[in-house]
Amino acid sequence: MNYKDCDMKNRVQRIIRGNQLAGARLIRLLEEGDPQGIEMLKLLYPNTGKGYIVGITGPPGSGKSTLVNSIIGEFRQSGMKVAVVAIDPSSPISGGALLGDRIRMRCHSVDDGVFIRSMATRGHLGGLSRTARETVLVLDAMGYEVIIIETVGVGQDEVEIAQFAHTSAVVSLPGMGDEIQVMKAGLLEIGDILIVNKADQPGADDIVAELQLMLTMKPTSDSGWQTPVLKTVAVKNQGIPELVDMFQRHRRFLIDTGIFSEHSFKWEFLFFKKRVMELAADKIFDAISDSSAYQVIIEDLKNRKIDPYTAAEQLSVRFKF
Amino acid sequence: MNYKDCDMKNRVQRIIRGNQLAGARLIRLLEEGDPQGIEMLKLLYPNTGKGYIVGITGPPGSGKSTLVNSIIGEFRQSGMKVAVVAIDPSSPISGGALLGDRIRMRCHSVDDGVFIRSMATRGHLGGLSRTARETVLVLDAMGYEVIIIETVGVGQDEVEIAQFAHTSAVVSLPGMGDEIQVMKAGLLEIGDILIVNKADQPGADDIVAELQLMLTMKPTSDSGWQTPVLKTVAVKNQGIPELVDMFQRHRRFLIDTGIFSEHSFKWEFLFFKKRVMELAADKIFDAISDSSAYQVIIEDLKNRKIDPYTAAEQLSVRFKF
Numbered sequence A, B: 001m002n003y004k005d006c007d008m009k010n011r012v013q014r015i016i017r018g019n020q021l022a023g024a025r026l027i028r029l030l031e032e033g034d035p036q037g038i039e040m041l042k043l044l045y046p047n048t049g050k051g052y053i054v055g056i057t058g059p060p061g062s063g064k065s066t067l068v069n070s071i072i073g074e075f076r077q078s079g080m081k082v083a084v085v086a087i088d089p090s091s092p093i094s095g096g097a098l099l100g101d102r103i104r105m106r107c108h109s110v111d112d113g114v115f116i117r118s119m120a121t122r123g124h125l126g127g128l129s130r131t132a133r134e135t136v137l138v139l140d141a142m143g144y145e146v147i148i149i150e151t152v153g154v155g156q157d158e159v160e161i162a163q164f165a166h167t168s169a170v171v172s173l174p175g176m177g178d179e180i181q182v183m184k185a186g187l188l189e190i191g192d193i194l195i196v197n198k199a200d201q202p203g204a205d206d207i208v209a210e211l212q213l214m215l216t217m218k219p220t221s222d223s224g225w226q227t228p229v230l231k232t233v234a235v236k237n238q239g240i241p242e243l244v245d246m247f248q249r250h251r252r253f254l255i256d257t258g259i260f261s262e263h264s265f266k267w268e269f270l271f272f273k274k275r276v277m278e279l280a281a282d283k284i285f286d287a288i289s290d291s292s293a294y295q296v297i298i299e300d301l302k303n304r305k306i307d308p309y310t311a312a313e314q315l316s317v318r319f320k321f
Helices: A007-014 A019-032 A034-049 A064-077 A099-108 A128-141 A155-164 A180-192 A206-219 A240-256 A259-288 A292-302 A310-316 B009-018 B022-032 B035-048 B062-076 B099-108 B128-141 B155-162 B178-189 B204-217 B238-257 B259-288 B294-303 B310-315
Strands: A050-058 A082-088 A114-120 A145-151 A165-174 A193-196 A230-231 B052-057 B082-088 B115-118 B146-151 B167-174 B193-196 B230-231
Touching: A007 A019, A007 A034, A007 A128, A019 A034, A019 A114, A019 A128, A034 B310, A050 A064, A050 A155, A050 A310, A064 A082, A064 A145, A064 A155, A064 A240, A082 A128, A099 A240, A114 A128, A114 A259, A128 A145, A128 A155, A128 A259, A145 A155, A145 B009, A165 A240, A193 A206, A193 A240, A230 A240, A240 B310, A259 B259, A259 B294, A259 B310, A292 A310, A292 B259, A310 B035, B009 B022, B009 B035, B009 B128, B022 B035, B022 B115, B022 B128, B035 B128, B052 B062, B052 B155, B052 B238, B062 B082, B062 B146, B062 B238, B082 B128, B115 B128, B128 B146, B128 B155, B128 B259, B146 B155, B167 B238, B193 B204, B193 B238, B204 B230, B230 B238, B294 B310
Parallel strands: A050 A145, A050 A165, A082 A114, A082 A145, A165 A193, A193 A230, B052 B146, B052 B167, B082 B115, B082 B146, B167 B193, B193 B230
Antiparallel strands: none
């Protein structure tokens, strides 16, 4: 393939200059677990760490994509470059329910300052949350000042991804009734900003009141941030300037309290730790697989004479570092 | 807590005799990542490896739970003990959409030969797929001859869980139209049996034809199994005896070809490998965290002078096993 032959540093330079095609190609390499992708990411790394990462989490039907669309527009008005990573649960099984939503975002697709990337929830070598993290790094290096991660908030990977964000906004809508009770724990856990979208529908004030009541029961956060509840009507662009203003306030707050840079290091360290483990894994199994102790354990596992927990413990006492 | 004080071996004996309360308690310990749970699982292990694990995967609205309900009834008629693990995406965010479905299963809840366990898709120390696997081992030890894992098939953890199953059935329904195209890859990848539920609705024959066409494009499986397409109307119990008969045929096929026992070892080995890595991880970081090389790398990471990939590589060249 011609692309692979061409000079890596040139491609990295194109990405840093914000070339969308070059960026999209690197993201695909990373999704495929191509080692060349990692090499390019290393070269890009000095250009990362500047982007403001916003998570927007909400159930299907909450108008999340329209909301993201409006938020893009608002950030663009102040001249900021915006990228979106949409974690799309349109797995082969659940069907492409969100494809329609994606299409709505197309009004920004002729705008060079906007980059939108959908990411399926499966088929990632090394895990979805890793690919998502790497994609955010690429977008950051490309010079996007705001990087929005849009998720439906189902599953563990997704919660981990929401935690990449500097600011996590959780979307709910009127008429959710009992579901709010189920959402409660999660809202309090990850939401820096709570949004009630479709706030022109009946019951909007009820849900705002309910959310505010919940927040009074939330233990005061160590950081001192007071989670606000904002009303929006994304299709009419109502409440969007106020929401984007709140994002900016939270960002300012994180920078002033030093949380912004701590947050970044926390994720780099986790990433580093996982990577060390991956590299160690191969070495360990290379080193032990010739030993007779290992062969005995594997035979016993095969014959169900030993359980995998005990087997692992027996083997690991032999590790010397 | 009184329960924790009581003798572990006694509790294990009660689980092996099929006591549902004792089983449920152990599953909860495992979900919480309690080390005592692992100790009990070790004691139970010799009693595992007999259960037939069936995966039922389908999108919300496919009548999957009613179908599982009917399948339970059919297996019960031949006197087999049946357990269900329902992987329930009622995360705090998505809401408890499946709670209603769970209630429908209650007609079996007074039957001692049936055990139903819902499992949230998040909040599992050590990962959802690990907890699901451990739960299946407990149910197996309790003497359940058929263990059904019900999932909606969204996300990577879920696909991994579907692969625990000896037999994977994928549910679709009439009128899915274009979604079938999206489902295609996944259907071919994991389905040993394809089910068209709600087959009394218009378009049922169309979808059967479409699925059969897809199957003709599937490369012949190494095992030699021909994936069938079956029609069911779960609410009227139509097609259920034929479906359960097909499960039995696939089980027989797996045993006759030796795949059944290979499959079990494959999972034990993966489990063992993960566990070895977990145990090694702590030792590695204990061993290196005092070294000056490690301290320098962490400082560089903090100051963004090094990327996490290069940092991990620099550290791992120092590992000697």
